[in-house]
Amino acid sequence: MMITCAVVGFGWWGQHISRILKDLDEIKIVCVVEPDVQKRSDIESLGLEYEKEYADALSKYSIDAVVLTSPNDKHDEQIALAANKGIHIYCEKPLSLTSTGAKLSIAACKENNVVLAIGHERRFEPGIQIIKEMITTGRLGTLMHGEFAFSHQKLASLPATSWRTKKQYAPAGAMTQMGIHLTDLMIWFFGPVKTVHAITADRSLGWETGDLTSVHFQFESGATATLQAILNTPNYIRTFVSGTDAWVEVKNSSHPDTPGGIVSIQKLDKHGTNTEEKLQWSDAVQANLLAFFQAILGHADYPFSQFELMHNIDVLEAIIKSSETETSVKVHATKLE
Template structure:
């Protein structure tokens, strides 16, 4: 097929509306033709203004022959069942993070999509930020040498005033403070750079808010192939996003000027062996859009989607161990289910 990939956007909350907005800039690649939102009255005017068909039932999107793919901006615990239903209906899937809350569920979803020949995209837009993409390319080329360590923080206070009944702060959806909201992106980049994680120690505390699952979390990860990553996140301090990678030939520190909801560019500080420390400012970009466009181009067969099944499963395996360690206070081993052994 040709032309823009026609999608159903499932979930029109804060982030679903963000995606609906940015996709207006990519009409040649992807088009929202349907939206699904249980609270339809709250978004009816928005959908009418955008010319998007609105319904309250996910099944409506799966039965719609015009819909080629679904984009899931839904509570985390719903992803596994929603992906299975989309695969059964023959729809490609783009899922907001995290893919699942257990490694077994993640592996099952990856296997289902692979066996059906369907593209599975993931809401890890951090990979599509220009300085992050450049950093990954340098690491892949060997320009940074052997990667030794990663230090990263992604914090914001957007949830301090959120209703405590909101799914985003419930134990069933978001254990370990901000790890599913922000830290998951840092775990993803760590896995991308250092491979499968071996063990993790996580500390989660409630320090300055009444957020029920804690407001401050830190995880120290050891990787099977060597190297470590320190990932931290707060849901109770002003915005901060920093990712730093240290290698034997150089290091790169990337700091966002603003939350990806309204990106405003980046400040990149780096040094290569024998050279000076340099600082560079990178202009605005829209990585949320760029990730969705990459997904659409993979659906059309124009290019491979860069987030692989192994990356997805390794990330959720690490996330699950983070949850376990946050409860036990002990170093926990990271499980690793084999994709080919997961029953669909």
């Protein structure tokens, strides 16, 4: 079965997603929605149809799925429009800027029996899956602490007028750019978050939202973690989890959109056994999209729970509040119906 989809938004990430989808035999992009008409020629140069208005595209074409790579504040409305038409949704992170918005989106997709997928591709990286397997099989023992870092300079040249620089659309520094990927992994590894203490600052870019984010977490289990996300430093991606029986560290030499990188994995157990291995870069973004399409076809469940989708936005809300108030904030866990 050929799945028809519309890509919504043709910025940096929308262009990357479009190129991936064009290479998948089981997918047909029926159009790309982009309000900036100056990008029309770029879209058509890829052999794709251009549409200016999202609502018009949903009415004009027979669409099985939408892939939303639009500005963060558009997600709530765009999800609702698609869900109410029975269209499956892949939404780039964050799902929403508010817990209320996330709850409504999850409910709309559930009510209309459509798949809601999220652009957290880091879960699909082989190195990250090794950490998850070590946790679920108990090889790490009792989890103690995690250290999560995701920094790069891919957005550093954006003009000051970009929506990504504004607190209204991209609050808490690097949180909606990279940090929210890390909180997704934390929830997947450690479970519900209890409290957060966040610090943001503008050190170099002159962005209203800031260009660095540092957060300390405590989980309901008592374990702790730290997050580092910097918008103006060379690529640095590191995931570290320690337990009573072992620790494991994964470092990525390149961004998820950049082929050719190396993934370095190191493990040390309580007996002093040290193991190191290296993996080649793999396309986790494509893997996430394929998981979405498999779920649409009914071949497999999409591997994110509603709780995980919801709780990540609860955590985001708490981080935003903490960064603004300069205090520790307890995470409010939204209940889903």
